[in-house]
Amino acid sequence: MCSPSTKIMASHTSHPRAFSSGDGRTTTPIESFSSEGNDYEEQFPPLGISKNKSGKGSGPSMVDLGSTNLSTTSKSSQRIQEEAKGPTVEVGTGTCSKHKGNGSRKSTNLSTPNNSSQFQSWTSGKDAMSLNRNFEPKNKDKGPRRRLVLPHDIYAPVEKRNHITNFSTPSQRSKSRNWTIRKDDLSLKRNQGYLGRKNRDQSPKRRQELPFDICFRRNDRRITDDFVEEEANGEETEQIVELSNKHRVLRPGMVLLKHFLTHDAQVDIVKTCRELGVEPKGFYRPGYGDGSKLRLQMMCLGRNWDPQTKYGINIEKDSEPPKIPEMFGLLVEQAIREAQALIDSVSGKEDAESELPMMSPDICIVNFYTETGRLGLHQDRDESRESMKKGLPIVSFSIGDSAEFLYGEERDVEKAERVKLESGDVLIFGGESRMIFHGVKSIKPNSAPICLLHDSKLRTGRLNLTFRHF
Ligand SMILES: O=C(O)CCC(=O)C(=O)O
Ligand SMILES: [Fe+2]
Numbered sequence: 001m002c003s004p005s006t007k008i009m010a011s012h013t014s015h016p017r018a019f020s021s022g023d024g025r026t027t028t029p030i031e032s033f034s035s036e037g038n039d040y041e042e043q044f045p046p047l048g049i050s051k052n053k054s055g056k057g058s059g060p061s062m063v064d065l066g067s068t069n070l071s072t073t074s075k076s077s078q079r080i081q082e083e084a085k086g087p088t089v090e091v092g093t094g095t096c097s098k099h100k101g102n103g104s105r106k107s108t109n110l111s112t113p114n115n116s117s118q119f120q121s122w123t124s125g126k127d128a129m130s131l132n133r134n135f136e137p138k139n140k141d142k143g144p145r146r147r148l149v150l151p152h153d154i155y156a157p158v159e160k161r162n163h164i165t166n167f168s169t170p171s172q173r174s175k176s177r178n179w180t181i182r183k184d185d186l187s188l189k190r191n192q193g194y195l196g197r198k199n200r201d202q203s204p205k206r207r208q209e210l211p212f213d214i215c216f217r218r219n220d221r222r223i224t225d226d227f228v229e230e231e232a233n234g235e236e237t238e239q240i241v242e243l244s245n246k247h248r249v250l251r252p253g254m255v256l257l258k259h260f261l262t263h264d265a266q267v268d269i270v271k272t273c274r275e276l277g278v279e280p281k282g283f284y285r286p287g288y289g290d291g292s293k294l295r296l297q298m299m300c301l302g303r304n305w306d307p308q309t310k311y312g313i314n315i316e317k318d319s320e321p322p323k324i325p326e327m328f329g330l331l332v333e334q335a336i337r338e339a340q341a342l343i344d345s346v347s348g349k350e351d352a353e354s355e356l357p358m359m360s361p362d363i364c365i366v367n368f369y370t371e372t373g374r375l376g377l378h379q380d381r382d383e384s385r386e387s388m389k390k391g392l393p394i395v396s397f398s399i400g401d402s403a404e405f406l407y408g409e410e411r412d413v414e415k416a417e418r419v420k421l422e423s424g425d426v427l428i429f430g431g432e433s434r435m436i437f438h439g440v441k442s443i444k445p446n447s448a449p450i451c452l453l454h455d456s457k458l459r460t461g462r463l464n465l466t467f468r469h470f
Helices: 076-085 115-122 126-132 144-152 170-175 183-192 204-209 234-242 263-277 326-347 385-389 450-456
Strands: 088-090 246-251 254-257 297-301 363-369 375-378 394-400 402-408 417-421 426-429 437-444 462-468
Touching: 246 326, 254 326, 263 297, 263 326, 263 363, 263 394, 263 450, 263 462, 326 394, 326 426, 326 462, 402 462, 437 462
Parallel strands: none
Antiparallel strands: 088 246, 246 254, 254 426, 297 363, 363 462, 375 437, 394 426, 394 462, 402 417, 402 437
16 A cells, blocks of 8 residues: 655755866857856855855856846745746646555556557646657557566565555565566676675775666665654745646746656656666766766766766767657657647747747756755756757656755856756746756655655655757
8 A cells, every 4th residue: 555645754954065166067169158167066055154156257147049038036935925826727636546545646547558548647738648649559568678678677675665565564574575586687686786795896986887776676765654754844845835736837938847747657757767777878977077976866868968078979978878768758748838838828829839949859868866966056058059049948857756946047046946846747948948047956855756656666866857959
């Protein structure tokens, strides 16, 4: 039984700087987009320390894309109240098909996706049906790639999460260990510490070489009520929670689709990313020439990108990355269409395309943040000049733990707006908002839907996919 995740976990505090600034950033062809220091340098100092990097004489950081005079931002709480009055669209909530409960945030039909109903179960969008025609039915277990990667499927038993499996005593738990280790997995398990302490190579170097596994294994996580603590900042959170199931236009060209990705879509995305991520071209921790590292794991699809080498050749990972799965691209287009529909309904016109153009992604950057992960304020400005000038949007999927996402006209944490990105949310920023500064201030531990964790085995943390067109 999967119980709903109804309570909010203790809010986390800001963490100390994760990495220092480096000077290894390569020059991009579009110098007008430059700001100082590493793009992803930590801007979230320990509490009480204010750090403003915007006043270093770098001038306006937003590029003029035609009419880029973004409206003045207000304090986040005011903003939230204003947004509460503003035009929004309610989206459905549902329950987990396999684990009955109220807490799952996925939308409507969650039965196993197949044939023409599959796409509907992937999005909460109204016109999902229109994409069915284009969608290849998926057979979950028989696809060639799945057969290929199944040997690496070493998902752990779930008995650690007592309230899901109802195995309350240690003996019951040990009896429930019906998971098996296939022979094919032996080499991977050896690398990942499955064969007992004496066989493990625990040197940090060794561990670093292995691709990061976004799914959990034994002892990685206990999801019990022990984790449920009082929300320290109740008032603020209530305001955010109140709005958490409404689509919103955050600013011109920037739309938040709440819980757009259904449970099934999220599970499939996790599993796909996990399969690709444990391969040699999978997750790694990107960094700069000076040795500083981003506080996340990253993997590229479609085209390689790295904070150091940008879209140039990455010395360590110079081979072609995996293709973007077709379904991901369809979801992106569906999300943009949904956002355009919202923009039209708000403006009363039918010219959303001019505010938020359609985009067909050829790059997907997949990030995984652990509980202490974060990403400094930055612009996504390494795509082609044409793409940026057209304002082709960045489309961002959030899965797993919630994130405190900051965005603003300047690279200034103090002035930035803030929004909570929850599992299933899709954030889109294009048009006037294409060059907006944005970053992830913190991850809210244990905030992911329980059913998602159960069905996907996603480990503690947040999976984020940002789609772009080069
Ligand atoms: O994780 C997120 O929500 C943002 C990721 C991002 O900005 C990026 O990958 O460029
Ligand atoms: Fe970004």
